[in-house]
Amino acid sequence: MEIQMISSRPKGRMESAPDSEVPLLNAIVSCLTREHQRFEEPLMRLANAATRLHSDPSNSKLYKDAVAAWSALSANLWTHLQLESDVVLSWGAARNDVPTELVEALRSEATRIRELVKAFDSAGDRLEAAKALSGLAHLLDEHIERQDHQLFPAIQRSLFKHPVRPN
Numbered sequence: 001m002e003i004q005m006i007s008s009r010p011k012g013r014m015e016s017a018p019d020s021e022v023p024l025l026n027a028i029v030s031c032l033t034r035e036h037q038r039f040e041e042p043l044m045r046l047a048n049a050a051t052r053l054h055s056d057p058s059n060s061k062l063y064k065d066a067v068a069a070w071s072a073l074s075a076n077l078w079t080h081l082q083l084e085s086d087v088v089l090s091w092g093a094a095r096n097d098v099p100t101e102l103v104e105a106l107r108s109e110a111t112r113i114r115e116l117v118k119a120f121d122s123a124g125d126r127l128e129a130a131k132a133l134s135g136l137a138h139l140l141d142e143h144i145e146r147q148d149h150q151l152f153p154a155i156q157r158s159l160f161k162h163p164v165r166p167n
C-alpha cells in the first residue's frame with residue numbers, strides 16, 4: 001500500500017518530496033478538506049445545542065439534538081483523525097518546510113479531542129455531557145481551521161517545491 005509506504009518511512013528532515021508521493025498526498029489533502037466541509041453542518045448543530053445545554057442541562061430536546069449532532073459528526077471522525085495522524089502529520093513532521101510547532105499543536109489537539117470523547121462517554125449527567133460536547137465543538141472548530149489555513153497550505157507549498165539541481 002502506498003499509504004503504508006509513506007507512513008513507515010524512517011523519520012528525518014527531508015528537503016523535497018519524491019515525485020511518486022505528490023499525487024497521493026495531494027489526493028489525501030483534498031479528501032481531508034472535503035471531509036472538513038462535510039463536518040461543518042453537524043459541527044454547527046453540535047456547538048449550538050451543546051452550548052445551550054450547558055446553560056439548561058435539564059432540557060431533553062437540547063440533549064437529544066446535541067447527541068444527534070455528535071453521532072453524525074463522529075461517524076467519520078475516527079478514520080479522519082487516523083489518516084491525518086498516520087499520513088499527513090507523519091509526513092509533515094519529516095519535512096523541513098512544515099513547522100514542527102504546527103505539527104505538535106495538531107497532535108496535542110487530537111489527543112485532547114480523544115480525551116473529551118472519553119469524558120463524554122463517561123459523563124455522569126447532562127451537565128458533564130454538555131461540557132464535554134461543547135469543548136469538542138470548540139476544539140474541532142479550531143483543529144479544522146488550523147489544518148485548512150496552516151497545515152494543508154504548508155504541505156501543498158512543500159509538495160510543489162522542487163529541489164534545485166546541482167550544476
Ligand SMILES: [Fe+2]
Pocket residue numbers: 032036080084143144147
Ligand atoms: Fe481534519
